[in-house]
Amino acid sequence: DGGITQSPKYLFRKEGQNVTLSCEQNLNHDAMYWYRQDPGQGLRLIYYSQIVNDFQKGDIAEGYSVSREKKESFPLTVTSAQKNPTAFYLCASSIIRTGPMEQYFGPGTRLTVT
Amino acid sequence: AQKVTQAQTEISVVEKEDVTLDCVYETRDTTYYLFWYKQPPSGELVFLIRRNSFDEQNEISGRYSWNFQKSTSSFNFTITASQVVDSAVYFCALSDSNRDDKIIFGKGTRLHILP
Numbered sequence: 001d002g003g004i005t006q007s008p009k010y011l012f013r014k015e016g017q018n019v020t021l022s023c024e025q026n027l028n029h030d031a032m033y034w035y036r037q038d039p040g041q042g043l044r045l046i047y048y049s050q051i052v053n054d055f056q057k058g059d060i061a062e063g064y065s066v067s068r069e070k071k072e073s074f075p076l077t078v079t080s081a082q083k084n085p086t087a088f089y090l091c092a093s094s095i096i097r098t099g100p101m102e103q104y105f106g107p108g109t110r111l112t113v114t
Numbered sequence: 115a116q117k118v119t120q121a122q123t124e125i126s127v128v129e130k131e132d133v134t135l136d137c138v139y140e141t142r143d144t145t146y147y148l149f150w151y152k153q154p155p156s157g158e159l160v161f162l163i164r165r166n167s168f169d170e171q172n173e174i175s176g177r178y179s180w181n182f183q184k185s186t187s188s189f190n191f192t193i194t195a196s197q198v199v200d201s202a203v204y205f206c207a208l209s210d211s212n213r214d215d216k217i218i219f220g221k222g223t224r225l226h227i228l229p
Contacts, residue, residue, distance in 0.1 A: 042222055043159075044219075100217060102161045103159075103217065106158065108157040
């Protein structure tokens with residue numbers, strides 16, 4: 001079945017460590033996105049990519065980094081520079097057409113940093 | 115500036131009641147797109163609808179319906195004859211040309227359907 005996978009579902013890290021969250025899609029979508037969700041909040045865009053080897057910062061990119069070496073994969077690294085990394089992280093993808101298209105989401109990774 | 119306001123933080127209704135979730139948006143663009151997503155307890159967002167600013171017709175899909183009113187900048191979502199499986203957080207979202215096709219989300223409305 002086509003879809004988006006994120007692993008792991010739960011991740012625990014010590015403060016000061018970098019951690020990489022995986023996102024893979026087999027929908028053949030060109031665009032991929034990373035969002036952060038905090039309790040009682042909407043989603044906030046961290047990074048997005050519309051083509052391989054290219055990506056742009058979203059609204060809250062500080063302390064995060066990404067790569068897009070393959071169309072199917074868009075890993076997110078939460079660096080030690082991110083002041084409040086504990087959150088729920090969602091990856092999404094979409095096709096590219098005229099006008100913004102609906103995004104399809106993965107199941108998310110809940111990151112806890114202590 | 116673009117903004118989406120979902121004033122209802124949390125709503126509880128008894129099963130089989132109808133419920134409307136409000137969404138008010140702000141944008142300076144004449145061309146924009148509106149979305150609704152459902153987030154069940156599992157966490158994954160599920161796409162429900164996409165609507166562009168030139169299409170003001172109301173939409174019905176089974177027990178779901180959407181009322182788009184440009185005059186009041188609202189895009190409200192109604193669930194008819196609610197069911198326990200409708201319990202979730204619902205997000206309204208907006209994208210316009212100033213955001214390079216990126217979507218801005220409201221803070222969501224948590225809906226509890228009581229048996």
